[in-house]
Amino acid sequence: MSARRVVVFPSAAELGPTLAHLVASRADKALKDRGRFTVGLSGGSLVSMLSKELPALPDLDCSRWLAGFCDERLVPFDDGESTYGLYKSQLFSKINIPDSGVLAIDPSLTVHECAEDYANKLKKAFPNEDIPVFDVLLLGMGPDGHTCSLFPDHPLLEETQKIVAPINNSPKPPPQRVTMTFPVQVLEGGEGPTLPAARVVPSQGELFWLIDEPAAASLTVHVERQSTAAKL
Numbered sequence: 140m141s142a143r144r145v146v147v148f149p150s151a152a153e154l155g156p157t158l159a160h161l162v163a164s165r166a167d168k169a170l171k172d173r174g175r176f177t178v179g180l181s182g183g184s185l186v187s188m189l190s191k192e193l194p195a196l197p198d199l200d201c202s203r204w205l206a207g208f209c210d211e212r213l214v215p216f217d218d219g220e221s222t223y224g225l226y227k228s229q230l231f232s233k234i235n236i237p238d239s240g241v242l243a244i245d246p247s248l249t250v251h252e253c254a255e256d257y258a259n260k261l262k263k264a265f266p267n268e269d270i271p272v273f274d275v276l277l278l279g280m281g282p283d284g285h286t287c288s289l290f291p292d293h294p295l296l297e298e299t300q301k302i303v304a305p306i307n308n309s310p311k312p313p314p315q316r317v318t319m320t321f322p323v324q325v326l327e328g329g330e331g332p333t334l335p336a337a338r339v340v341p342s343q344g345e346l347f348w349l350i351d352e353p354a355a356a357s358l359t360v361h362v363e364r365q366s367t368a369a370k371l
């Protein structure tokens with residue numbers, strides 16, 4: 140099982156630069172080791188955080204990056220709810236990632252066809268791997284403990300075969316999405332089943348929880364506190 144570090148920041152303002160440095164340092168290593176860097180992107184507030192912090196890094200070369208989406212809403216790319224659309228306008232336009240380096244869904248398909256099509260795109264991008272192994276997966280956690288589009292008490296939590304699954308009834312709008320499942324990915328919960336975000340346990344590599352003080356307020360597990368941006 141991977142090592143887990145819980146790092147607490149006063150606010151997102153200090154968390155953002157550390158996240159960007161973390162991504163850039165793992166990208167440097169992947170480019171040296173394997174000639175490409177693969178990253179899974181989530182939506183939500185991560186879009187604005189990465190769009191602010193990554194372009195601010197000096198000498199960031201994304202020309203050999205491959206970005207996939209940990210989940211995506213089944214809406215047209217010009218819809219304000221499209222995670223791809225938001226990243227395209229806010230981040231991809233500011234870094235030198237090639238169009239071929241971004242694995243987007245086909246929003247013209249039905250949600251089931253879209254999930255299957257996206258899984259095939261991932262399999263083609265990660266040849267010889269039954270399950271795509273990204274260098275970095277950037278996952279958010281919603282207020283209900285969901286991550287990707289894996290929501291509490293949803294049957295999708297038990298999916299063990301598909302690497303990408305469709306969801307028609309997302310409690311977080313919009314309702315139709317495709318999502319990476321656990322085979323491709325929370326700290327302390329209350330009673331009852333473990334929340335989806337806490338069920339992300341990488342089989343290899345590192346697991347970082349980067350959180351701000353309000354989110355850490357009731358934690359009793361060991362945490363590291365960073366008052367300013369840090370290099371992890």
Ligand SMILES: O=C(O)[C@H](O)[C@@H](O)[C@H](O)[C@H](O)COP(=O)(O)O
Pocket residue numbers: 181182183184185210211212222278279280281282285286287288311
């Ligand atoms: O498409 C999405 O909605 C995201 O991929 C989702 O999984 C997000 O990471 C969480 O909802 C946290 O979102 P916030 O960071 O906005 O709380």
